[in-house]
Amino acid sequence: MIADSGLWHLLAAILALSVIAVGLAQNAVYMLQLIIAGWSLSAEPPVRRTALLWRRYSEFSPPIALISPAFNEEMSIEASVRSLLALQYPLFEVIVVNDGSSDATLARLIDAFGLKPVTRAHDQTLQHQPIRGIYASPDFPKLIVIDKENGGKADALNAGINLARAPIICSMDADSILESDALLRAVRPFVEDPERVIAVGGTVRLANGCRVEGGRVTRIGLPRNLLALFQTVEYLRAFLMARLAWSEMGALTIISGAFGLFRRSVVIEAGGYSTRTVGEDMELVVRMHRLMRKKKRAYRIAYVPEPVCWTEAPENLRILGRQRARWQRGSLETFFHHAGMTFNPRYGRVGWLGFPHIFLVDVLGPLIELLGYVLLPVLWALGLLSIEYLLAFLAVSFMFGVTISVLSLVLSEIQLQRFPRASHLTLLALIAVLENFGYRQLGNFWRIRGWFQFATGQKSWGQMTRKGFSS
Incomplete structure (x- = not known):
């Protein structure tokens, strides 16, 4: 029995050390991302005036086709399209894809813009409904409007790509709002x-709490809803810190669909x-990434922090x-479909850095964090684990989380100065601390749910009801 007791204590200690090690590895990656993002923003601060952007880039900017899939957007589609048509960019077209809406989305577009049926020669390269x-x-x-049978967002985007004539396409959500100079800023790497540049991502920010008039954000504010406040800090951290860092390292694996x-x-x-x-x-x-590495072509997939797209958070x-x-399930589907890229020298930095990061954060991360939050306290209560291990895990989880969130907020304000009031920064700093005590653990529960959905082969999107932008 004594030997058995010693074995159980040893196994508990190994489990605790594994959980702590993975937590340290994740937070070390986050700190590295923060350092790289800070260096990048310091080396190349964003251009602040639209007039200067126009003089610098308008003459050489390639034509862009904005593709906006729409499904049951009758309440907001007219304002959304008018805001897109008013964007400041030399040459662009707006392609709205009505993806089999069951409401009056198409009728609203026809009435508002005097649309008539036309024929347009186009490619049939990509499959769609x-x-x-x-x-x-x-x-x-x-403006071009495509009416098609329902097939989902990806299917609608493929239809828009087939009909587009511009060399650059911009994918976005129908219920998102682009800042007037977003295209000018985003096209800079092209x-x-x-x-070499084949794709560019921009920043997505939350419009909850902002004043929206005529399809434009006219006053930046903060949400009154606590969940939306937590997400505001999350979005700042995910875009400004993580995506900018991976872009600088040449291993960016995601560009927001918004x-x-x-x-x-x-x-x-x-x-x-x-x-x-x-x-x-x-x-x-x-x-x-796979295509360009296979063809042995020099390429670059970049992220630019200043072109902003505003969206509504649940x-x-x-x-x-x-x-x-759903986000968790999508990450797992992508990882396991392309798992052979992990540590594969054929894929360069994406194989050596990008995919191991996905494995650490998206594949292992939720499971290890669940072990930490559930098993370590249980093992301590059973007397199989000393209090030192439990305290070490809590320190890794909370202290690093608070530090990274607050520093991301500081970096955002120093370089981009997007919040007009000091009270906004004070509140967000408080939220950056509070999110580690409950909200982060709830988020991990949702990621575990995504893991379960992936393991059981679920494919549905689930209903996403939005309140809509209001003045």
């Missing part, structure tokens, strides 16, 4: 490095968006939980 009609208006020559620019020819060569995953944005970027637990479980 049948197109029922194509509409245009002489009063709005930049202008400065036209031979706002991303892609070289159309490479997207088509890679096979377009996959309809077999709920993480179609990440899966496309990974497939583009403000109740049910919808937020569905969203996070």
Whole structure:
């Protein structure tokens, strides 16, 4: 019995050390990301004036096709399209894809913009559900509306890509809002490095609590909803810190589906968006990496922190939980479909850095964190684990989490100065601390749910109800 007791204590200690080691590894990666992001922003601060952007980039900016899939967006589609048509960019077209809406989305567009049926020659390279009609208006020559049978967002994007004529496409959500100079800022890498750049991601921020008028964010504010406040800090950390760092390291594996620019020819060569995953944005970027490495072409996938797309965050637990479980499932689908890239020298930094990071954070992360939060206290209560191990795990979990969140907020304000009031920063700093005491653990529960959905082969998106932007 004594020997058995010693064995159980040894196993408990090994488990505790493993959990602590994985936690330390994750937080070490986060700290490295923060350092690299800070260095990048210091070395190349964003251009603050639109007039200077126009003089610098407008003459050489390639045409862009904005593709906006829409499903049951009758309440907001007119304002969304008008805001897109008013963007400050030399040459662009707006392609709205009505993905089999069951409401009056198409009727609203036809009435608002005087649309008439037209014919338009286009490629049939990418597969998608049948197109029922194509509409245009002489009063709005930049606007094309595609009416097709329902197939999901990826399917709608593929239809838009087939009809697009510009060399650069911009994928976005119909209920998102682009800042007026977002395209000018996002296109910069394509202008400065036209031979290598194949994709560029921008920053997505939350419009909850902001004033929205005429399809524009006219006053930046903070949400009154606690869940939305937590997400505000999350988005700052995920975009400004993580994606900027991976871009600098040449291992960026995701560009948000809410706002991303892609070289159309490479997207088509890679096979377009996959309809077999709920993480179609990440899966496309990974497939583009694979294609370029296989063809032995020099390329770059970049992130630019200043082009901003505003979106609405869920403000109740049910919808937020569905969203996070779906994100987790999409990451797992992409990782395991392309798992052979991990530590594969054929894929360079993406294989040596990007995919091991996905494995550590998205594959192992939720499971290890669950072991820490559930098993370590149980083992301590049973007398199989000393208090030192439990305290070490809690220190790794909370102290690093608070430090990284607060430093991300500081970096954002120093370099971008996006919050007009000191009270905003004070509140966000408090939220950056509080999120580690309950919200982060809830987020891990949703990721475990996503793991379960992936393991059981679930494919549905789940309903995402939004309140809509209001003035």
